Amino acid sequence: MIEVQNAVKTFDGFRALDGLSMSVPGGAIYGLVGPNGAGKSTILRHITGVYQQDSGQVLVDGQPVYENPAVKGRIADIPDELYYFGSSSTRDMARFYKGFYPRFDEKRYEALKDVFRAVDEKRPIRRLSKGMQKQAAFWLALCIRPEILVLDEPVDGLDPVMRRQVWSLLMSDVAQENITVLVSSHNLRELEDVCDHVGILSHGRVLIERSLSDLQENLVKMQVVFQEKELPELPEDMEVLNVSQVGRIHTLIVRGKADEVTNRLAVYSPILMDALPLTLEEIFIYELGGEDYAVRDIIL
Numbered sequence: 080m081i082e083v084q085n086a087v088k089t090f091d092g093f094r095a096l097d098g099l100s101m102s103v104p105g106g107a108i109y110g111l112v113g114p115n116g117a118g119k120s121t122i123l124r125h126i127t128g129v130y131q132q133d134s135g136q137v138l139v140d141g142q143p144v145y146e147n148p149a150v151k152g153r154i155a156d157i158p159d160e161l162y163y164f165g166s167s168s169t170r171d172m173a174r175f176y177k178g179f180y181p182r183f184d185e186k187r188y189e190a191l192k193d194v195f196r197a198v199d200e201k202r203p204i205r206r207l208s209k210g211m212q213k214q215a216a217f218w219l220a221l222c223i224r225p226e227i228l229v230l231d232e233p234v235d236g237l238d239p240v241m242r243r244q245v246w247s248l249l250m251s252d253v254a255q256e257n258i259t260v261l262v263s264s265h266n267l268r269e270l271e272d273v274c275d276h277v278g279i280l281s282h283g284r285v286l287i288e289r290s291l292s293d294l295q296e297n298l299v300k301m302q303v304v305f306q307e308k309e310l311p312e313l314p315e316d317m318e319v320l321n322v323s324q325v326g327r328i329h330t331l332i333v334r335g336k337a338d339e340v341t342n343r344l345a346v347y348s349p350i351l352m353d354a355l356p357l358t359l360e361e362i363f364i365y366e367l368g369g370e371d372y373a374v375r376d377i378i379l
C-alpha cells in the first residue's frame with residue numbers, strides 16, 4: 080500500500096506538490112491523471128525514492144521510501160525519461176538488475192524475448208528508437224517481478240498492438256501476483272480500460288480519488304421520455320447532478336444505483352426509460368462539478 084500524506088515539494092520557490100495526499104491500495108491499478116505540469120512525475124519520483132519531500136510523508140507499507148533500499152528494492156519503475164548506463168544493452172541491464180533486484184527472473188527474461196522480439200537485446204538501448212526503448216524498459220521491469228510498479232506515461236511511443244500486449248502482461252501480473260501498479264497519464268481515456276482506481280491531480284494536489292467500482296455503481300445516466308414534454312418535479316432527495324434535454328428526451332445524471340433510480344422514476348409512468356452506464360470521463364466531469372471547461376482541461 081502506498082500512502083502519501085500532505086506532501087509538499089518546492090523547486091525554486093514554486094510548489095510543484097502543494098499538500099498532495101493519495102492512497103493506493105495493495106493490488107490496485109491506480110491511474111494518476113492530470114494536465115501537463117500538474118505534478119505527476121514529481122510525485123512518482125517521490126514514491127520511487129528519487130526526491131525527498133520538503134514536508135509530509137511518502138510511505139510504502141508504512142515505511143518511508145527515501146534512502147530506504149529495502150523498500151526501493153520492491154519497486155520497479157519506468158520513468159518518463161529513461162535512463163540507462165552509457166552504451167549498455169537490454170541484456171547488460173538484465174545482468175545488472177539481477178545483482179540489484181532480489182526477485183529478478185531470468186526465465187521470464189528468456190520467455191519474454193518472444194513478446195519483445197523487435198528489440199535487439201544486444202544493441203545499446205540509447206541507439207534504439209523511442210518506442211523500442213520503452214519496450215526494453217517494460218521487458219526489464221516485468222522481469223524484476225516487483226511488488227510495486229510505477230509507470231510514468233508508460234505507453235507513450237508504443238504502437239497500439241504493443242500497448243495492448245503490455246497492458247495484458249501487466250494485468251496478468253496484477254491478477255496472479257497481486258502487484259500494485261501506479262500509472263500516470265495526461266489522458267483519462269487511456270487509462271479507462273485498465274485502472275480500478277483513479278486520482279485526478281491538478282496544481283500539485285489530488286482533487287479527487289475514487290475506486291471505479293464505487294463510481295460506476297453509484298452514478299447513472301437516465302434517458303427518459305415523460306408523458307409531458309417538461310421535466311416533472313423530482314423528489315427533493317433525488318441527487319440529480321445534471322439535466323439536459325434534446326427534443327422530448329431528458330438525460331439525467333443521478334447519484335444512486337441504476338435499479339433504485341429506475342424504480343423511483345417509474346412512478347412518473349414514463350413513455351420510455353433507459354439506464355446507461357457513464358464513461359469514466361463523464362463520471363469525473365460530473366463528480367468534479369459539471370461540464371466546466373476547467374474540469375475538461377484537467378482530465379482530457
Ligand SMILES: Nc1ncnc2c1ncn2[C@@H]1O[C@H](COP(=O)(O)OP(=O)(O)OP(=O)(O)O)[C@@H](O)[C@H]1O
Pocket residue numbers: 090091095113114115116117118119120121122159265
Ligand atoms: N527538477 C525540477 N526543477 C524545477 N522545477 C521542476 C522540477 N521538476 C518539476 N518541476 C516543476 O514542477 C511542476 C510539475 O512538474 P511535473 O513534471 O511533475 O508535471 P507532470 O504532471 O508530470 O507534467 P507532464 O504531463 O508535462 O509530464 C512543473 O511546473 C515543473 O516545471
